[in-house]
Amino acid sequence: MTDAHTDAPARLHDIRNCFGKECVHEGLDLVLPARKITALVGGSGSGKTVLLRTLAMLREPNAGSVELFGVDVGRASATRRLELRARLGVLFQGGALFTALTVLENVMLPLREHTRVRGEWLKELAMSKVLLAGLPADSAGKYPVALSGGMVKRAALARALALDPALLILDEPTSGLDPIAAANFDALVRELTDSLGLTVIQATHDLHSIWRGSDQVAFLGRKRVLALGTAAELARRDEPELVAYFQGARSAEYAKLNASPAPAD
Amino acid sequence: MPVSPAKPNMNDEPGEGSSAPSLRLEVTGDSRATLTLAGDWTLARLSAPAPPAPEAGRGPGTLRLAGAANALDSAGALALARQVDRLEQAGWDVGLTALPEAQRKLITLLKSRLPDLSEAAPTRESALARLGRRTVGKLIEANAFLAFIGELVSRGGRLALSPWRIRWREVVAEIEAAGLRAVGIIGLLSFLVGMVTAYQAGAVLQSYGANVLIVDLVGIITLREMGPLLTAIIVAGRTGSSYTAQLGTMRITEEIDALRAIGVPPFDMLILPKVIALMVIMPLLTVFANLMGIVGGSVIAASRFDVSYAMYFDRLPEVVGLTPLILGLVKTPIFAIVIALIGCMQGMRVSGSALAVGRATTVAVVQAIFLVIVLDALFSVLFNLLGY
Numbered sequence: 001m002t003d004a005h006t007d008a009p010a011r012l013h014d015i016r017n018c019f020g021k022e023c024v025h026e027g028l029d030l031v032l033p034a035r036k037i038t039a040l041v042g043g044s045g046s047g048k049t050v051l052l053r054t055l056a057m058l059r060e061p062n063a064g065s066v067e068l069f070g071v072d073v074g075r076a077s078a079t080r081r082l083e084l085r086a087r088l089g090v091l092f093q094g095g096a097l098f099t100a101l102t103v104l105e106n107v108m109l110p111l112r113e114h115t116r117v118r119g120e121w122l123k124e125l126a127m128s129k130v131l132l133a134g135l136p137a138d139s140a141g142k143y144p145v146a147l148s149g150g151m152v153k154r155a156a157l158a159r160a161l162a163l164d165p166a167l168l169i170l171d172e173p174t175s176g177l178d179p180i181a182a183a184n185f186d187a188l189v190r191e192l193t194d195s196l197g198l199t200v201i202q203a204t205h206d207l208h209s210i211w212r213g214s215d216q217v218a219f220l221g222r223k224r225v226l227a228l229g230t231a232a233e234l235a236r237r238d239e240p241e242l243v244a245y246f247q248g249a250r251s252a253e254y255a256k257l258n259a260s261p262a263p264a265d
Numbered sequence: 266m267p268v269s270p271a272k273p274n275m276n277d278e279p280g281e282g283s284s285a286p287s288l289r290l291e292v293t294g295d296s297r298a299t300l301t302l303a304g305d306w307t308l309a310r311l312s313a314p315a316p317p318a319p320e321a322g323r324g325p326g327t328l329r330l331a332g333a334a335n336a337l338d339s340a341g342a343l344a345l346a347r348q349v350d351r352l353e354q355a356g357w358d359v360g361l362t363a364l365p366e367a368q369r370k371l372i373t374l375l376k377s378r379l380p381d382l383s384e385a386a387p388t389r390e391s392a393l394a395r396l397g398r399r400t401v402g403k404l405i406e407a408n409a410f411l412a413f414i415g416e417l418v419s420r421g422g423r424l425a426l427s428p429w430r431i432r433w434r435e436v437v438a439e440i441e442a443a444g445l446r447a448v449g450i451i452g453l454l455s456f457l458v459g460m461v462t463a464y465q466a467g468a469v470l471q472s473y474g475a476n477v478l479i480v481d482l483v484g485i486i487t488l489r490e491m492g493p494l495l496t497a498i499i500v501a502g503r504t505g506s507s508y509t510a511q512l513g514t515m516r517i518t519e520e521i522d523a524l525r526a527i528g529v530p531p532f533d534m535l536i537l538p539k540v541i542a543l544m545v546i547m548p549l550l551t552v553f554a555n556l557m558g559i560v561g562g563s564v565i566a567a568s569r570f571d572v573s574y575a576m577y578f579d580r581l582p583e584v585v586g587l588t589p590l591i592l593g594l595v596k597t598p599i600f601a602i603v604i605a606l607i608g609c610m611q612g613m614r615v616s617g618s619a620l621a622v623g624r625a626t627t628v629a630v631v632q633a634i635f636l637v638i639v640l641d642a643l644f645s646v647l648f649n650l651l652g653y
Contacts, residue, residue: 099617099618099619099620100618100619100620115308115309115312116312117308117311117312117340118312121311121312121313124343124382125308125340125343127382128339128343128375128378128382129339131378131381131382132339132374132375132378136381137381137382143617143618144618145616145617145618161339163308164307164308164338164339164340191374194367194370195367195370195371195374196338196339196371197367
C-alpha cells in the first residue's frame, strides 16, 4: 500500500452502493496499481460482483466517484465513456458469450465496433486472441454451446482481450474449473499481464489465485475494503473476518508454502 | 546504403503525440542487416496488417531487429511477428535481442502462435450442405410433431385413467394465465368485429329494406366462424407463443433436465396441464367472444339501421338457434390441442442460444395460426358434407 499511486488506471473513492435500503458498500476506497493483478476477495454477498460492475461502468454508484485512467466517470460525457469502455475488458462470471455467434465472431465483434480493421486482418487479429487465451485453433469456429466450461472461460477471456484493454476485469474467472485448469488459467493471466502490460482485477474464491496468481489482495468486509496487501500480509491480520477467511486448513497450507524459510516449530 | 522506409495505412484518428509505425532497413555488410523499429505499433495505427516489409533480399545472413516501438500492443506484435516470420523464411537469421525486453517477449509470444493462425480458417458451410441440413431439419420437425401427438395420447391416456395424478394445480394456474387474463382483449376484439360485420351486412341489406336480416347474418357468422377463429388466433398469438418462450428458456437454463433429474416427467408437469387448460378454456372464451360479437352487432344495428335492441335479441334465438353455436364450439377443443402442442413442441425443441428461443416462438405462432385456419376450412367442408 505504499507505491503505485503514480500510475493507477482505476481509483474508487468513497463508493456507496445500495439496493433499496440495503447497502453493500459504504465509503469504499480502492486503487488498482498499474500492471498488477489485484484479487478481490470476501464472503458471499460482500459485493464483489457489484464492485466490479461499478468499475466496469455497468452500474452507477449511489455515491462516490469512479476514476478510470484519470477520468471521472460520473462526470464524463457519453462519448468519453464510450472511449473508456474500449479500454476495459470484462470477463463475466458465466462467460456471457453471444450464443448466436461463433467464438471467433464473438472476439471480432468488439474489434469491428471500435476499430477500422476489416477483412482478413480482422480475422487474424481475433484469431491471435483466441490462441493467446489458450484455445485450440479449431475451437474458433464453434458456437458457445459446443464448448466446455473451461473453454467458455477462455473464449470469454479472448473477447475481453480483443481490444488490448489497459484494464481487465475478471469476475470469478476460475470458478467451476478443475484445479489444474484453474492453475493454468492463473498462469495465463499472469503471462498476459506481464507481456501485454495489463492491469487486472479479479474477484475470486480460488485460494490458488489468491496466493499465487495475485500481486495484492483486497478483502471486502464491513461494506468497504477491510484490508489490502499481499495474501501473506492479510493472513497475519487479526480482524475476525480475515481470520475466519484465512485460517481455513487449506489456506494455512498455502501460507506455510508461501512463508520464507522459518525455524520449524 | 539502401534505405527504404515503409508507411502503413494511416488511421484517420491519430492520437496526440503518436506517430506511424515504421521499419527502416540498413544493410550493414555482406550478409548483415539491421531493421530499425519506430513509431506506435498499436491497433489504432494498424487498420491494415502491417507496413510492407522493406525488401531485405534473400538470406542467408543475420538480421538484427533494433530500435524500439513507442508503444506496442498485441496487434503490433502480431504484425511484427509476421515480418520476422517472413524474413526467416527468406533465409535470414533474425535476432530480437536488441529490442526492449517487454517488446521482445510479446513478439515472441505471438510468433509462437503463428503456425496455428495461418492454419485455422474457420470454414462456412456450402450452400448444398445448408440445403441438406434444412431439409433434414424439416423432416425431423414433422416427425417430432407426430411423436409429440403420440406421447400426448399414450401418457395422457394413462393419466386419464388415474386423473388424481394429473397436476391440477398447474392446470388451474394455466387456466388463469391463458383464460382469465385473455378475457379483456378477446372481448374487445370480438365486440369490434361484431360491429364491423353488422356495418357491412347492414349496408347491403338496407338497400333491399331487409335491415332486420342483420340479426341472422351477424348471429350465424359470429357463432360459426368469427367467434371460434378469432379466439383461436388470439390464443395462439398470446398463449402459444408464451408456451414456446417459457419451455425454450427452461431448456436453455437446463430447468427441464433438472425436472427430469428430480424424477418429474416434464411432460406431466409442463405440457399436459397446458393442453388440458387450453381445452377447458377455449370453448369458454369462444362463448364469451360470441356474446361480445353479437352485442357489438346489436349496437350498430340499433344505432345505424333501425333494428331496436328488443327486436334484435327477440329474433336471434328464433332464426339462429342452437346449431351454429354447437358447430362453432365443436371445433374449439381441436384448436386448443393444436395450439398447445405446437407451442410446447417448438419450446422443447429449442437448443443452444437465446436466438433459438426467439426463432422458435415465431415458428410456433405461424404454424399454430396456419393449422388453425386449415382445420377450420376442413371443418367447413365436413359440416357441409354432413348437411349442416
